[in-house]
Every structure is written in C-alpha cells, then in structure tokens.
Amino acid sequence: MTVTHPKGFRASGVAAGLKTSGNPDVALVLNDGPDYTAAGVFTGNRVKAAPVLWSQQVLKGGVIRAVVLNSGGANACTGSQGFRDTHTTAEHTAQILRTQKKLMVGPGDVAVCSTGLIGELLPMGKLLPGVTAAVKALATDGGPKAATAIMTTDTVAKNAVFQGEGWSVGGIAKGAGMLAPALATMLVVITTDASADNETLDKALRAATRVTFDRIDADGCMSTNDTVLLLASGASDRQPSLEELTAAVTEVCHDLAQQLIGDAEGATKHIAIEVKGAASEADAVQVGRTVAGNNLVKTAFFGNDPNWGRILAAVGTTDAAFEPDRIDVAINGVWVCKNGAAAEDRKKVDLAGRNVDVTIHLHEGEMNATIWTTDLSHAYVHENSAYSS
Amino acid sequence: MTVTHPKGFRASGVAAGLKTSGNPDVALVLNDGPDYTAAGVFTGNRVKAAPVLWSQQVLKGGVIRAVVLNSGGANACTGSQGFRDTHTTAEHTAQILRTQKKLMVGPGDVAVCSTGLIGELLPMGKLLPGVTAAVKALATDGGPKAATAIMTTDTVAKNAVFQGEGWSVGGIAKGAGMLAPALATMLVVITTDASADNETLDKALRAATRVTFDRIDADGCMSTNDTVLLLASGASDRQPSLEELTAAVTEVCHDLAQQLIGDAEGATKHIAIEVKGAASEADAVQVGRTVAGNNLVKTAFFGNDPNWGRILAAVGTTDAAFEPDRIDVAINGVWVCKNGAAAEDRKKVDLAGRNVDVTIHLHEGEMNATIWTTDLSHAYVHENSAYSS
Numbered sequence: 001m002t003v004t005h006p007k008g009f010r011a012s013g014v015a016a017g018l019k020t021s022g023n024p025d026v027a028l029v030l031n032d033g034p035d036y037t038a039a040g041v042f043t044g045n046r047v048k049a050a051p052v053l054w055s056q057q058v059l060k061g062g063v064i065r066a067v068v069l070n071s072g073g074a075n076a077c078t079g080s081q082g083f084r085d086t087h088t089t090a091e092h093t094a095q096i097l098r099t100q101k102k103l104m105v106g107p108g109d110v111a112v113c114s115t116g117l118i119g120e121l122l123p124m125g126k127l128l129p130g131v132t133a134a135v136k137a138l139a140t141d142g143g144p145k146a147a148t149a150i151m152t153t154d155t156v157a158k159n160a161v162f163q164g165e166g167w168s169v170g171g172i173a174k175g176a177g178m179l180a181p182a183l184a185t186m187l188v189v190i191t192t193d194a195s196a197d198n199e200t201l202d203k204a205l206r207a208a209t210r211v212t213f214d215r216i217d218a219d220g221c222m223s224t225n226d227t228v229l230l231l232a233s234g235a236s237d238r239q240p241s242l243e244e245l246t247a248a249v250t251e252v253c254h255d256l257a258q259q260l261i262g263d264a265e266g267a268t269k270h271i272a273i274e275v276k277g278a279a280s281e282a283d284a285v286q287v288g289r290t291v292a293g294n295n296l297v298k299t300a301f302f303g304n305d306p307n308w309g310r311i312l313a314a315v316g317t318t319d320a321a322f323e324p325d326r327i328d329v330a331i332n333g334v335w336v337c338k339n340g341a342a343a344e345d346r347k348k349v350d351l352a353g354r355n356v357d358v359t360i361h362l363h364e365g366e367m368n369a370t371i372w373t374t375d376l377s378h379a380y381v382h383e384n385s386a387y388s389s
Numbered sequence: 390m391t392v393t394h395p396k397g398f399r400a401s402g403v404a405a406g407l408k409t410s411g412n413p414d415v416a417l418v419l420n421d422g423p424d425y426t427a428a429g430v431f432t433g434n435r436v437k438a439a440p441v442l443w444s445q446q447v448l449k450g451g452v453i454r455a456v457v458l459n460s461g462g463a464n465a466c467t468g469s470q471g472f473r474d475t476h477t478t479a480e481h482t483a484q485i486l487r488t489q490k491k492l493m494v495g496p497g498d499v500a501v502c503s504t505g506l507i508g509e510l511l512p513m514g515k516l517l518p519g520v521t522a523a524v525k526a527l528a529t530d531g532g533p534k535a536a537t538a539i540m541t542t543d544t545v546a547k548n549a550v551f552q553g554e555g556w557s558v559g560g561i562a563k564g565a566g567m568l569a570p571a572l573a574t575m576l577v578v579i580t581t582d583a584s585a586d587n588e589t590l591d592k593a594l595r596a597a598t599r600v601t602f603d604r605i606d607a608d609g610c611m612s613t614n615d616t617v618l619l620l621a622s623g624a625s626d627r628q629p630s631l632e633e634l635t636a637a638v639t640e641v642c643h644d645l646a647q648q649l650i651g652d653a654e655g656a657t658k659h660i661a662i663e664v665k666g667a668a669s670e671a672d673a674v675q676v677g678r679t680v681a682g683n684n685l686v687k688t689a690f691f692g693n694d695p696n697w698g699r700i701l702a703a704v705g706t707t708d709a710a711f712e713p714d715r716i717d718v719a720i721n722g723v724w725v726c727k728n729g730a731a732a733e734d735r736k737k738v739d740l741a742g743r744n745v746d747v748t749i750h751l752h753e754g755e756m757n758a759t760i761w762t763t764d765l766s767h768a769y770v771h772e773n774s775a776y777s778s
Contacts, residue, residue: 047705047713047729077701079714079730118698119731222706224698295684295765296773303774309507309613312466316436317611324436325468340436341468342508376684378767384685385692 002143002159005170006193008032008233012137013149016130018072018116018123024149026130027069028093029172029189030138035234036109038064039201041209043226049076050086051112052225058090058111062198064231065109067189068093068131069150071174073116073123076224085122086112092128096135113187113227115152115174147172150187153383154263160255162248167194167236169248173256186213186260188228190252195234196245204246205230212253215285216261216372217292228253261372266379269301271356272372279365283320287360288371290318298376301356306331306349311360312340321364328361391532391548394559395582397421397622401526402538405519407461407505407512413538415519416458417482418561418578419527424623425498427453428590430598432615438465439475440501441614447479447500451587453620454498456578457482457520458539460563462505462512465613474511475501481517485524502576502616504541504563536561539576542772544652549644551637556583556625558637562645575602575649577617579641584623585634593635594619601642604674605650605761606681617642650761655768658690660745661761668754672709676749677760679707687765690745695738697726700749710753717750 004011010030018025031038040059042052058064068089075082090110097105114122137145147157151174158173175186196204209228230249240248262270273291278284291297294314300307308329315327329337334349336342374380393400399419407414420427429448431441447453457478464471479499486494503511526534536546540563547562564575585593598617619638629637651659662680667673680686683703689696697718704716718726723738725731763769 045702045705046707046711047701074698077698077713077726077729077731079728082730118696118702119726121731222702224702224705295769299770299773302770305774307507309463309466312436313434313507313611313613316434316613318435322435324466337466337508339468340466341471342466342510376770378770380684381688381691381765381767381770384688385694 001161002147003029003170003172003189003191004140004143005161006168006191006233008193008235009191010138010140011142011146012134012139013142013145014130014133014137016133017126018070024145025070025072026127026134027146027149028134028138029067029146029191029231031065031231031233033233035195035232036063036065037196037198037201037232039198039205039230041205041228043223045222045224047077047224049074049114049225050078050082051075051114052227053083054086054090055111055113055227058108061108063109064111064229065105066093066097067111067113067229069113069187070122070127071115071150071152073114073120074118074225075114075122076118078119078121081121085124088124089127089131093131096132100135111229115150115187115225118224143170143172150174153265156263158256158259160252162251164240164244164248167238167240168192169252171252171256173260175260186226188256190228190230190249191233193233193236194245195237195239196232200242200245201230201232203242204249207246208250208253212250212257215370216257217289258372261374264374265383266377267374268354268377269356269375270354271301271358271374272370273358273360274368274370275360275362276368277362277364278367279321281367281369284367284369285371286318287315287320287362288369290314291360292371292373295376301351302375302377304351306336306346306351308337311358312337315360320362322362326363330359332357390550391536392418392559392561392578392580393529393532394550395557395580395622397582397624398580399527399529400531400535401523401528402531402534403519403522403526405522406515407459413534414459414461415516415523416535416538417523417527418456418535418580418620420454420620420622422622424584424621425452425454426585426587426590426621428587428594428619430594430617432612434611434613436466436613438463438503438614439467439471440464440503441616442472443475443479444500444502444616447497450497452498453500453618454494455482455486456500456502456618458502458576459511459516460504460539460541462503462509463507463614464503464511465507467508467510470510474513477513478516478520482520485521489524500618504539504576504614507613532559532561539563542654547645547648549641551640553629553633553637556627556629557581558641560641560645562649564649575615577645579617579619579638581621582623582625583621583634584626584628585621589631589634590619590621592631593638596635597639597642601639601646604759605646606678647761650763653763654772655766656763657743657766658745658764659743660690660747660763661759662747662749663757663759664749664751665757666751666753667756668710670756670758673756673758674760675707676704676709676751677758679703680749681760681762684765690740691764691766693740695720695725695735695740697735700747701726701729704749709751711751715752719748721746
C-alpha cells in the first residue's frame with residue numbers, strides 16, 4: 001500500500017524531536033536497486049526552499065539512491081546557512097549509509113525534502129541524529145512509518161499503490177494546506193520496481209502530475225517546498241511501456257491527490273469542478289482553477305448554499321473563451337443556471353453531504369478538465385491563524 | 390460631506406421593500422445642471438450585470454441627468470429579462486422626473502446601478518413605486534439618505550467630500566465584500582459642481598480610480614456590478630485644471646476606498662501593503678495584489694502572527710523582477726526579513742491594533758505602490774457562508 005510495496009525499496013520514519021509534539025519527523029526512502037533512475041517535479045514558486053534547490057541538482061546527476069525527508073521545518077527563506085544545512089543533511093545521510101549499511105552512496109545521490117514553518121533554520125543538532133536513527137530503522141515494510149513522519153497538519157498518513165503484472169508503483173504524500181496549482185504544498189515520493197530510464201520516468205511523472213497534483217487547489221497558495229519524486233529500482237525486471245507506466249503513476253498520483261484534498265485543512269467539502277465544452281484544455285483548467293480559488297464560492301459551499309451567481313462571477317474574471325449568456329452550471333446534478341441565468345430551483349440542490357460536484361458547461365468546444373478543491377471554513381481560518389505562533 | 394455637497398445636485402433614499410429588513414433600498418442622484426457631463430468606470434468582469442451594460446450605453450450618449458441605484462438585488466445573470474428590467478427602470482425614472490418635476494429627461498440620460506444577490510430578477514412591482522417615491526423625496530441635502538439606501542452588508546454609510554476654492558467634489562459608496570482589483574464590488578457616485586467636459590472627467594476619474602479603488606482588495610473576488618460614476622453640474626461656474634480636478638477626485642476616491650476597506654466584511658485588520666524598490670509600477674502593484682490576495686497571509690494577520698515566510702511565498706508566485714535572497718520585509722516597522730531570510734525577532738512585531746503596515750522592498754528599482762486589504766477572519770467566513778440562504 002506504500003513506497004515499500006514495489007521491490008527494491010526500504011523506508012523508515014523516526015522521531016528526532018523537530019516536532020514539539022514528539023511525533024515522528026524524519027523519514028528515509030532507500031532505493032536498493034539494481035537501478036537508481038529517477039525523475040522529479042518541483043514547485044513553480046520562485047522562492048524555493050533550500051532542499052528544493054538541492055534536490056534539483058541531485059536529479060541532474062541522474063541517480064537518486066535515497067530521499068531523506070523531514071517535517072517540523074521547511075528550511076525555506078533561510079539564506080546560505082539553510083542551503084549548507086541541506087547539504088550537510090545529504091552528506092550525513094550518505095556517510096551513515098556507507099558506514100552502517102556498507103552502501104556506495106555519495107551526497108549527490110541523496111535528495112532532501114523539508115516541510116513545516118518557513119523562515120527558520122532547522123535544528124541540525126536534532127536532525128542529524130534523527131537521520132542516523134532513520135538509517136538504522138530502514139525496513140522493507142517501513143513505508144507507512146515514512147508516510148507518518150512527513151505529516152504536518154495532516155490528520156491521516158497518505159499511502160497509495162498500483163499493482164501491475166509483475167511490477168508495481170507505490171507512493172506516500174503529505175500536504176494539507178498551501179495546496180494550489182503548479183503543485184500543491186506537498187512532499188510526495190513514488191517508487192516503482194519497473195525498469196525505466198530517466199527520460200521515461202520524467203515523461204510519465206510529468207504526464208501524471210499535470211492531471212492530478214496540478215489540478216487540486218485547497219487554498220490557492222503555492223508552497224516553497226513542493227516536491228514529487230519518482231524512483232525506479234528495476235527490481236521486478238519488468239519494463240512497462242511509457243503508456244503503461246504513465247497510467248500506473250497517474251493512478252497513484254490521483255489516489256494521493258484525492259487523499260490530500262480529502263484531508264485539506266479545515267475542509268468540510270470535497271468539491272470537484274468539472275469544466276466542459278471549453279475551447280481548449282487550458283481554458284477548461286483556467287476556469288476550473290479560478291472558480292476553485294474564489295473565496296466567495298468556497299464560503300458559499302461551506303454554508304451549503306448553491307450560489308451559482310458567484311460561480312459565474314468567478315468565470316467572468318478569466319480570459320477563457322465563453323459568452324456569459326451561454327454558460328450552464330449544475331450543482332450536484334441540478335442545472336441551477338442555463339444560458340447564464342437562473343434555471344432549476346436552487347432549493348432542489350442537496351448539499352448535505354461532503355462531496356460536491358459542480359459542472360460548468362461553456363458551450364465553446366469539446367475540451368474538459370476537472371479541478372478538485374475544498375470549501376473555506378471556520379476551521380481553515382482557525383488552523384491558519386494559529387499555525388506558527 | 391456627500392454627493393449633495395457640490396452645488397447643482399439633489400438626492401434621495403427610500404425604502405421600497407426590496408430588502409426584507411425594510412431598510413432603505415432605492416437611491417436617486419439628480420444633476421440639476423447647468424452641465425450634465427459625466428464619466429464612468431465599470432467592472433473588468435466579463436460577466437456584467439444588466440445595469441452595467443445599460444449604464445455603459447448611457448455614458449456613450451455623453452449625458453447623465455440621473456443615477457438610480459438599488460440594493461437588494463444585483464440584476465446580474467438574469468438574461469434578457471434582466472436587461473429589460475433595467476431599461477424599464479430607466480424609462481420609469483425619466484418619466485416620473487418629466488411628469489412630477491417637469492424636467493426634460495429621457496431614459497438614455499438615466500444611469501442604473503444595482504447591488505445584491507446575483508442571479509435573481511428584481512421585484513419590479515416594488516422597485517418602480519420605489520423610484521417614484523425617490524423622485525418625490527429628492528432634496529439638496531439628500532446625499533446621506535442615498536448613501537444609506539445603497540448599503541448591503543455595509544455596516545456604515547460611506548460619504549466623502551473635497552472642498553476646493555469655490556468648487557467641490559462629493560461622493561457616496563457602498564461595498565463590503567467581493568472587493569478586488571479592477572474595481573471592488575462597489576457602487577460609487579461622485580459629483581462635482583466644477584465645469585468640465587466628458588473627456589476631462591474621464592481622464593480625472595480613470596487616474597483617480599487607478600490608484601484608489603483599483604488598489605484595494607478585500608477578498609480577491611471581482612464583482613459583476615462595479616460602477617463608479619462621476620457627474621459634473623458646472624453649477625459653481627469654476628473650471629479647475631485637469632490636474633486640480635484629478636487631485637480632488639482622487640482625494641474623494643481615496644477617502645471612499647479606505648472607508649470600503651475599513652468596513653470590509655468580517656475584517657479585524659486594515660492592512661496596507663507597500664511595495665518599494667520595484668522595477669516597474671506594474672511589478673509593485675502585482676506583488677502587492679498577490680500578497681493581499683493570499684489566504685495564508687490574511688489568516689496569519691487575523692491570528693496576529695507576523696508570518697513573513699508566507700509573504701515571501703506569495704511574492705514567489707509573481708513574475709515581477711526580484712531575487713529571493715534580496716527581498717526585505719517589515720511588519721509594523723520591524724524588519725523581520727532581510728535578504729530573504731529571518732532578521733529582527735518576529736516577537737518584536739506588535740499586531741494588537743487594527744492597522745497593519747507591511748513593507749516589501751524588492752531592491753530592483755525605484756517604483757512603489759500600496760495595496761490596501763483586510764485579514765481573513767471567522768466573521769468573513771460566517772457572513773459569506775450565510776449570505777444568500
């Protein structure tokens with residue numbers, strides 16, 4: 001059910017004291033090979049955390065042997081000291097893997113991911129012993145512990161798996177706030193025992209994230225630390241086609257993305273915004289994202305209010321192709337708006353459940369896209385007004 | 390203190406029963422001349438309410454004799470019937486002004502503004518008698534009543550005045566939510582007894598709104614109904630220069646804009662985001678707006694949390710010219726971030742008061758801009774989750 005489901009991987013999660021709660025906060029995922037190919041996608045934010053800058057460099061080397069992840073601190077906006085700390089973390093991880101596990105690993109083979117508060121240096125005196133303990137705890141069934149150790153405000157650990165014929169894909173994820181287009185605030189590690197070169201992995205991962213993580217948006221805020229890594233061990237000795245691999249990775253990414261939205265901070269609704277009849281996929285995505293990011297739409301759903309007028313007002317701020325008097329909107333199957341004006345009685349809309357399906361038909365073409373989002377609730381305000389202090 | 394301060398204007402506000410509360414909901418502002426020149430700016434939303442489409446047509450005629458405004462219904466997303474209703478309202482207003490006041494007014498001289506819930510037809514059976522009553526109630530001291538009649542979720546009526554030498558500018562405004570760039574959700578009527586042609590009025594109004602209404606953002610949501618009208622009576626017989634007129638109109642717009650932000654739904658903070666050292670004014674405005682619209686920044690301020698990391702993460706999503714390691718951020722005068730990393734102790738920041746001043750220095754050039762916004766509070770969620778139902 002997790003990153004240690006595919007053959008050739010070990011993982012662990014330990015408590016190093018970065019979190020004041022004493023919960024696990026350092027995770028490690030190790031690729032035992034025989035392959036060490038990898039791909040990654042990172043936040044579109046121009047303010048990138050030190051571990052993002054580091055892991056982008058590691059990927060250029062073409063090999064990832066291990067991913068070390070910490071919660072309890074993002075190591076973002078921490079200047080040159082922050083980058084040195086990430087470098088030290090990778091060096092320490094490689095050194096312990098060499099000395100304790102007799103593995104030929106260099107610091108340039110170790111990706112680093114951090115999550116937590118922005119702007120504070122990591123307590124390296126706690127982190128490095130935590131890494132040592134995480135190496136010691138590595139196990140072929142350690143995936144769930146790794147998933148737990150990367151949680152921040154997540155209420156549940158997030159794991160997923162795709163089982164192919166003789167090969168598989170597994171994943172772990174964290175993320176509950178700062179979820180937005182161009183990658184949600186998330187750390188994701190995906191593993192596969194398929195055999196694939198870096199270019200194939202990169203294509204599969206980009207195709208998968210484009211229609212999954214890039215299409216969820218909890219609060220419109222883009223993180224400094226978003227990282228999705230895909231590691232292949234080749235241990236199954238199977239070589240799926242690009243299409244098969246893409247489908248498998250997409251399934252795991254979709255599963256994890258839905259878990260992220262399902263656990264988004266303070267959310268009481270899980271909202272799918274399907275845009276149909278768009279002139280282009282880009283138009284469909286833009287309309288969906290704009291509606292998903294609109295605070296008045298989100299508060300309306302929190303109040304169980306099928307306020308389609310706010311949806312139209314949000315669509316109107318996009319530059320997608322549409323005519324205001326041709327738009328139809330359905331909420332949970334009731335076409336409350338036809339041709340840009342009121343249609344079926346909004347009282348027919350049942351919003352009592354957690355799931356909300358919004359369909360926006362632009363009648364401009366054949367392209368569709370779905371964006372998943374949440375409502376804006378008192379609990380969101382509470383969690384985010386009390387996070388760092 | 391209001392639209393009837395300049396000579397040559399009458400106004401009124403009456404209760405027509407559009408609001409279930411029984412509060413005043415129909416306002417009228419009449420220009421008694423001798424000039425009837427005018428200018429207007431309207432929402433950038435492509436989904437425009439019927440009264441916006443109508444008033445844009447009226448302005449093309451170059452004359453506005455009267456502005457009739459209603460709260461209790463936006464008449465947006467109401468299809469062709471909605472447009473016919475706006476037309477009928479203008480015709481009725483003109484007819485009553487002709488028959489009751491013996492004024493030569495045609496429907497094409499009457500601008501219409503509506504505000505309230507989107508997607509429902511106006512109760513014309515209540516509105517038209519309300520217009521008749523509003524004509525009857527017209528008075529040279531009626532501005533405050535007009536300001537009251539256009540309130541929706543506003544908690545206070547909004548009036549402003551600029552007194553020149555022998556001439557003046559007055560204004561009324563409503564708006565408390567859906568406040569965003571490219572005009573907040575607002576109806577604003579500004580009057581002056583200066584003498585100015587339409588082109589001069591248009592230049593003055595656009596210059597004024599660009600640095601006032603266009604730089605406030607309460608919740609990032611752009612309305613379907615935003616309208617700012619400037620009417621000149623020429624009754625003072627003074628002809629200020631374009632610069633003088635622009636300065637005066639800007640002062641009134643700034644005053645009203647600050648009143649709008651000060652009364653924004655659920656706000657507990659009045660936040661000024663000053664962006665300095667930008668390479669261009671457009672960069673400064675983009676950075677300011679992006680930070681102002683970030684829910685994590687807004688919830689942090691609600692929680693009295695000087696979370697500058699969220700500010701940097703928001704800046705990072707713009708395409709303005711900046712280097713992450715050169716940005717400085719001050720909150721209420723404390724430089725909590727220097728060169729993109731922690732500087733002065735965030736505990737020094739006093740956020741106990743209502744006013745918050747954020748300074749973001751990009752160190753890229755000489756251009757500055759200030760955006761005014763609010764925090765994101767429980768009260769915002771409450772008001773907007775319960776508005777239409």
